[in-house]
Amino acid sequence: MRRSHASQLLASILVNAVYEMKNYPINLVNTVISPISFLLVIDFVSRGALIGQAIEGGLIMSMFQSGMSLQGDISHLKNDFKLQDMLVSSPASPSVYVLGMAASEVIYNIPALAVLVALGALYIHPGAIAALELTAALLLMFLTSITLGFMFATLSSDIVQSFAWSRLLTTIFTAITPVYYPITYIPLPFRYLAYLSPTTYIAELMQNTAGYLRLSAGAVATDWAVVVGLTLGLLVVVSRNARWKES
Amino acid sequence: MEGQLVTERLSKRYGSSGMALQDVSLSAPSSGIFALIGRNGAGKTTLVRILATELAPTSGRAWINGIDVVADDKRLRERIAIVPQEARTVAWMTPRQSTLTYLMWRGFPYGEAKRRADESLGRLRLDRFADRLNRTLSGGTKRKALAAMVLASEADIVFLDEPTTGLDPVSRREFWEILRELAKDRFIFLTTHYLEEAEQLADTLGVLGRGRLVAVGSVPSIRGRTRYQYSVKIPAGARVPEVSHGEVTTGKGGEVQILTDEDEAFAISRKLSVGGSRFSVSPVSLDDIFFQLVGEPTQEDAEAAQAPEGAT
Incomplete structure (x- = not known):
């Protein structure tokens, strides 16, 4: 029998995005509201001065949240419904399954992304090159978070902890770190701590592209190198440690 | 070895917690229904998971229809399906959506998957529940929905780990009918706590005790050997x-x-x-045979027998 990878990909999207959105719309509202509520708070507090940074922060949070949600969702399907066990004992392809789950997270976030992109077009109005740079940075952010999410999912056997970790990491990496605001707002001794988070580098790159921050060419290159290096490193760790079946 | 399930000194050790399975060697036809019975912790689920390619054995080998379970797991997965012990239908989906997507994950194109899903749900008389959310269904209907998923597939080897645990007697008997239907053109390997179920359904019976295979054969042949x-x-x-x-x-x-x-x-x-x-x-009944082979039930067994659905 010829098996369709497109069909396998679509199955993950249907289960983890389309049917869930259709039958549990409240989850969708929650996904949209988190990045936008932070954006509004930053906008009000700064009296509109940081609206551009806040929109970029919302985009970063939305993409990071997508990756982290993968962790909770894979754990949920694996531990609560034993779906992964059913798929291991079938011709389903593990890589297509994970790819489909990752795609489903982006699709789930489309409403939030659509609102943020529309706001970005209004307030940041980047040129074509800048838009491409922003998109590349966000995709890299997504790849990093999805890799992190998948790594945690393979190690987790407790769904309550999975969701707690997902929320905790999203808060640490996107709300506390300088994602919604410039890094210069952090007092100097603590500024170095912010550089432990990959989201800081992405935010710097995006703020630089939009003109909210002036980085030297060397700093830009360093930021890209750090994020690309980290993502590649995580991919290697995940590919070595991810478990589809038990040994 | 076509038409045979064969295991050769199959063993599994989980970390430092001891041997879950010890030198299990058996040869049985891979047709009809093979029922595996044993006390809690006897190693039933471990054996199922190894045969279903979910778990690697510590040592030993196994073949189903001549396909090596460990070395050729990819080829075997083309022919198998499993409903694990604590499997549940995804709460936010309907039986129709669950069956459709399971088939799509197996690689069926959407149209073919939809046709097969509708046919399978009809065969199990689940039409009127097919578009209700899984979380609103009774325990028995949820189990049937899981059976519909594997029934709809092309798998000719199906593993069911304690498929009727927690079902009321009427639902359990309805489920037996489904299993008989499934076994017409498939090999069903099931584990159960219910000896009556094994006696009613099994063409071949295996008895596990403390990780070791105590007996294997048809119910009359095991009865004759006690x-x-x-x-x-x-x-x-x-x-x-x-x-x-x-x-x-x-x-x-x-x-x-x-x-x-x-x-x-x-x-x-x-x-x-x-x-x-x-x-x-x-x-002697199968209960009598079981206790002769395996011994009296332990306190843990008695507690498990009273435990709610899904507990083992």
Whole structure:
């Protein structure tokens, strides 16, 4: 029998995005509201001065949240419904399954992304090159978070902890770190701590592209190198440690 | 080895917690229904998970229809499907959506998957529940929905790990019908706590005790190999005659059961008849055989028997 990878990909999207959105719309509202509520708070507090940074922060949070949600969702399907066990004992392809789950997270976030992109077009109005740079940075952010999410999912056997970790990491990496605001707002001794988070580098790159921050060419290159290096490193760790079946 | 399930000294050790499976060697037809029975912790789920390519054995080998379970797991996965012990239908989906997406994950194109899903749900008389959310369905209907998923697939080898645990007697019997239907053109490997279920369904029976295979064969052949083939039951309060050989046990209500051979059962019956006592004689049940092979139930077994659905 010829098996369709497109069909396998679509199955993950249907289960983890389309049917869930259709039958549990409240989850969708929650996904949209988190990045936008932070954006509004930053906008009000700064009296509109940081609206551009806040929109970029919302985009970063939305993409990071997508990756982290993968962790909770894979754990949920694996531990609560034993779906992964059913798929291991079938011709389903593990890589297509994970790819489909990752795609489903982006699709789930489309409403939030659509609102943020529309706001970005209004307030940041980047040129074509800048838009491409922003998109590349966000995709890299997504790849990093999805890799992190998948790594945690393979190690987790407790769904309550999975969701707690997902929320905790999203808060640490996107709300506390300088994602919604410039890094210069952090007092100097603590500024170095912010550089432990990959989201800081992405935010710097995006703020630089939009003109909210002036980085030297060397700093830009360093930021890209750090994020690309980290993502590649995580991919290697995940590919070595991810478990589809038990040994 | 086509048409055969074969295991050769299959063992599994989980970390430092000891051997879950020890040198399990068996050869049985890979057709009809193979029922695996055993106490809690006997290794049933471990054996199923190894055969279903979910778990790697510590040592030993296994083949189904000549396909090596470990070395050729990818090829075997083309032919197998499993409903794990604590599998549940995804809460936010309907039985139709669950079956459709399971088939799509197996690689069926959308149209073909939809046709097969509709057909399978119809065969299991789930049409009227097909578009309701899984979380609103009864326990029995949820189990049937899981069966519909594997029934709709092209798999000709199906593993079901305790598929009827927690179901009421009516739902359980309805589920047996589904299993008989599934077994018409598939090999079903099931584990169960219910000895009556194994007796009703199994073409081949395997008995596991503390990780070791204690017996394998058809129910009549296992019955023939046990030490005692007859059971004499005497109500509480009645005089129990002297038993020259056999096993005498007294139940909670005071009923006495004597497990013995045919000649002794006849001799005991004659003594009881002469004394005017009430009694019954029958071939040993699977329960009797099980306890002869594996031993008396432990406190853990008794607690598990009263545990809610899904507990093991």
